[in-house]
Amino acid sequence: MSETLLDIRDLRVTYQTEEGLVLAVDNLNLTLKKGETLGLVGETGAGKTTTALAVMQLVPNPPGTVESGEIWFNGENLLKKKNEEMRTVRGNQISMIFQDPMTSLNPVLTVGFQIEEAVMLHQKLTSKQAERQARDMLKLVGIPEGRAGDYPHEFSGGMRQRVGIAIALSCNPSLLIADEPTTALDVTIQAQVLDLMRRLRSEFGTSMILITHDLGVVAEVCDTVAIMYAGTVVETSDTRRLFTEPRHPYTQGLFGSIPSLDEEVTRLSPITGIMPDPTELPSGCRFHPRCPMAAEICSQRTPTMVPVEEGHNVHCMIYEGLVEAKKE
C-alpha cells in the first residue's frame, strides 16, 4: 500500500494558441501509491485533463508541449520514453477512461472487436482467445456476452461507459486514469457505474486517478484528493481530512458553493470573481484575486507546499505564516 506507483514532479505543460501561450499545468507535483485511488478535483481549465494526458504522453503536439518535469511510473521516467516504448505502456500498464462514452468508442467497429483490439495488441493471444477474453470482460462489466457483436450506437450511455471500462481493464493495467467517467451520465446510471468501478478496482487491485469536479463522487470513491486551481495543485490530503478540515481558501470556497442535499442552507457562499484568463495568469498565488484572505504578498510570491499535518499539504502563505488568516 505504501509503495509509490506514480510520482509527478514539477510538471509544466503549455499550449500555443492564437491568444497567446496558455500555461495549462505549472509547478505540479503529485504522488500516487500502489492500490490507492486519487481524486483530481478542479473546475474547467484547472489542468486536470492535461495532467492526465501528460502521464499518457498524449498531449496533442502542436499546440501542446510538456516543457519540463518528470513523471516516474514504476521507477521509470515516462517523459524519457520513446514513442514506441510508450505504446507498450499505454493501454497496457496505464489505461484511460474518457468522459464522453458517445465519442470515445469507434462507431463503425463492434464493441467486442474494440476490446479484442486492445488485448491482441498487448498480449500474445490468438484471435480465438482474444474473442473469449472480450466476452469475459463484457460479462464482468455487466453486459451480456451475446452483445459483443453490437455496435456502440446500439447501447445506452451507461452501457457504453461500461464498454469503455471493459476496454481499459482488459489488459489488467496497474494504473487506470478515469477522466470524468460519470459526468455525462444520469445520476441513477452514475451510481451503477461508480459501483462497478469500485468493485473492479478491488477485484483487480488497480490504482486509480479519478478526475472529477464533483466532490460527492470523491467522498464516495477516493482515498486521497488533490485540489487543482489554474494549472497547479493547491491542496492534497487523504479524503477524510480534506472533507472535515479543508485548509486552502479555494477548497473552502468550493465547499461553500455546493448546495446541500441534507442540510438547510438558505444562501450559498460562493467564491467571488471568475476563473483567470489562462493566457494571463495572475502573478504570485494564482488564486489571490479571488481569495478573501489575500494580502499584498500573495500577488508577489508563489506559495510553497506546507505540510499542515502528515499527508496533508497546502500551497498557501497563510500556512507559511506570511499572511494572516482572516475570520470571515
Add this chain to the structure above:
Amino acid sequence: MDQNTTTPLLEVRNLKKFFNTKQGLLKAVNNVSFEVKQGETLGIVGESGCGKSTTGRAILRLVEPTAGEVIFEGEDITAFRPDRVRAFRRDAQIIFQDPFASLDPRMSISEIIREPFEIFKLYSRNEQLERVQELMKLVGLSTKLTNSFPHELDGGRRQRVGVARALALDPKFIVCDEPVSALDVSIQAQILNLIQDLQDRLKLTYVFISHDLSVVRHISDRVAVMYLGKIVEITSYHNIFTNPQHPYTQALLSAIPIPKVDAKRERIILEGDVPSPVNPPRGCIFSGRCPFVMDKCREAPPALTETADGHFVACYLVNDTAEEPES
C-alpha cells in the same frame, strides 16, 4: 417566498405533449398537473428524457401542448390566439441552460438585452439604453461590457446576460431551464444566489428545472419529481429529503453522492436504463425498474394523489387509486 399566499399564479391541468417520431408516438409529457403559487419556486427534477424541459416550454407555449390547460392568472393560455400569446410573453419568460447557445453571437450585450424592448416597441432609444444599464447592474454585470459580444464573456457572465434579457420586460413568472448546469460549481453558486435575490427584490415566481436534486432542493419551496413524462411525487423541499415516498424519488436521492466523508446511506441501485418514452410500460411507468413492483403496477398507472398535506405521490404502495383511463 411568502408561505401564506395561496393564490396559484399558474395552474397546469392534465398537460400533454406528444411528438410524432419515426419510432412512433413519443409521449414526452403525459398528463401532468401542478400549480405554482404567487412568489414561490417550484422545482422540477428528473433525468434526461423525463419531460421536464418540454413541460417548461409547454407552459410558456414555446411548444404547443397536445392537450390540457395552462391557467395563468385565471386565463387558459392554451386557448390564446397568437397576439395574446405575444402579450403573455411580457409576463412569462425563460432562462435557458446553455449561455453559449442561447445568445446571438453577432449581437452585443446591449443589443441582446434591448431586443425585447424593440419587439414590444417600448421606450425611446435613450430610455432603452438607460434601462439596459439598470438591468446590467441588477444582475451584477459591469456596464463596461455594454458593447462586448457574448464570446468575450465567460459562462457565468453570459448567463447573467440571459437573466437580464429575461427580466427586461418585468415579467411575473420565469421558467429557469437548467440555468446553472453548464457552469462550474463556484460560478453556479453565484448565479443561484442571483436568482434567489432577484426573486426577493422583484417578487418573481419561478419554475426551476434541473437534473440536479441538490440544486433544486436548495432553491425551491416545493419539488416535483418527473419520470418518463409523468410527475411521480410533489412535496416541500424539506420533505423531499426527509420523507420521500415514491420508490423512484428514494432511488434518485440515494444515488446522489454527498460531499461528506461519513454520509453512509443505504444505496438503492436501480437496474437497467430508463425505458423509451415511445413505448412506455403500460401500467406504472416505473414498474420496469421498481424494486417493489407488484402485479397491479403492471396493469394500470397509479394516480398522483395527495397522501398528506401538500404531499402528492403516484404509487400503489402509498395510495391505491389508479389513474382515470384515457378517454
